[in-house]
Amino acid sequence: MNRLSSFNVVSLTLGFVFLYVPMLILVIYSFNASKLVTVWAGFSTRWYGELLSNEAFLDAAWVTLRVAVISSTIATVLGTMAAYVLVRGGRFMGRTLFSGMIYAPLVMPEVITGLSLLLLFIGLGLDRGVLTIVLAHTTFSMCFVSVVVSSRLVSFDRSLEEAALDLGASPWDAFRLVTLPIIAPAVISGWLLAFTLSLDDLVIASFTSGPSATTLPMKIWSSVRLGVSPEINALSTILIGLVTVGVIAASLASKQAALRAKRDEQAAARAA
């Protein structure tokens, strides 16, 4: 099985070229001195300077960051609860509807989610702003969290929980002291996923925000509609850089955690 044919190598190479070259071009041309984005006129960090002195972008970034932190935190709590209910909850009334409401938002077109939430908020007379964006983002990202966490819950050994219960732990203690540490990596990646989804969202935020709150994607959208702009290239480079560092750091950390767990297991096996 572990031989790559030349066809495999070619399809992987072409696939990764396709995935990475567009972003690479964006990064390279963010250092272009010329305002014409397709003509190279020497290295410059001019657009980064202009970006960082642009108040509107900084304000939007701050709104986006606040929305993302709050919504992903609530979504992680709700999504973990939902995952626990789906995997461990057994049968209860309306279970099918519940699981439907968890899976449907994963694929629901954003225009529908956005429109329906906006009409709800108007019906309720809620002022549109940071609060309404947070509510909207929490709703769809809790479903992603729930899917990530439930895949971890499905694969872990239930007898550990039962042992804790047999030894006299309350269900809450069993969850807090046994289940939570085991599913923690999934909960953390669920939070990160919710956080990025919120940072990224344009359509739902456009529907649910009011004049008082503009998010970064909305700001980016209004300038890229007019064509390619070097300031946006600089902003993209910063975002791509942050994500790359974050993903690499997270994967190194999880690798170390896996190694440590393996060592502990071996030590325990030797001791026994």
Added chain:
Amino acid sequence: MRRAILIAVPYAWLLALFLIPFAVVFKISLSDIALAIPPYTPTAKDGIWNMLSQLDFENFVFLTEDDLYWKAYISSLQIALISTVLTLLVGYPMAYAMARAPEQWRPTLLMLVILPFWTSFLIRVYAWVGILSGEGFLNQFLLWIGIIDAPLTILNTNTAVYIGIVYTYLPFMILPIYAALDRLDGSLIEAAEDLGCSRIKAFWLVTIPLSRNGIIAGCFLVFIPALGEFVIPSLLGGSGTLMIGKVLFEEFFSNRDWPVASAVAVILLLILIIPIVLFQRNEQKQVEDGK
């Protein structure tokens, strides 16, 4: 008691912010446009009976009369379908090669597939504007190597939309297929080959059927959101690119015709119900198989 709270909190949240909003959309799709803000006449104001007698399907009739909407639904289905097939054609060989790669490479390959997914969707679509435009990098490159004599028009056509969808949704196709192929028992393929199947025949008769769930999940994950896609057709498509997500967005924000926008959404939802239910069944089955 605790169990009841555990179930009730996420349940109530989803009912209030996912299901009830659809009811609101449905209600508004059946009301008249008025110039007040919010721009619709509240259908429920005079009690249930009046509401029932006032129900009108005018907005839906309007949708059937104006062929803009029909064309938009048909062309969205077409674009979503073609892009899903293209994404499968690009994604399957990649997922297959990843599953066959040496064990120690796989985490890195997987990370390389996931990394773009964490990067802003909007920025990844935007990256193609500079590549596909008339004086963009692709045309410069093709002119330079001498394949073409005059720049190609790709930006603002459906081709650009296909490229955009394949590019942004590729990880969604690769990951479930890779997960299915990774679980696949290699000895089954060896057995098929020992029994006289050629490698290609073994691939068609063993590998493809056994990765079926991954293919189905991947196709739904691309097809359903692509059908209502707004950013890609607005940024890469042209005035001739009709997609229902774009029509809905414009109906809502430019024409401010909320009832018609709601009717457009209701029909899109009806089209999507079957694929969404199938997708949910497929996912549920995989969760249960995993137990």
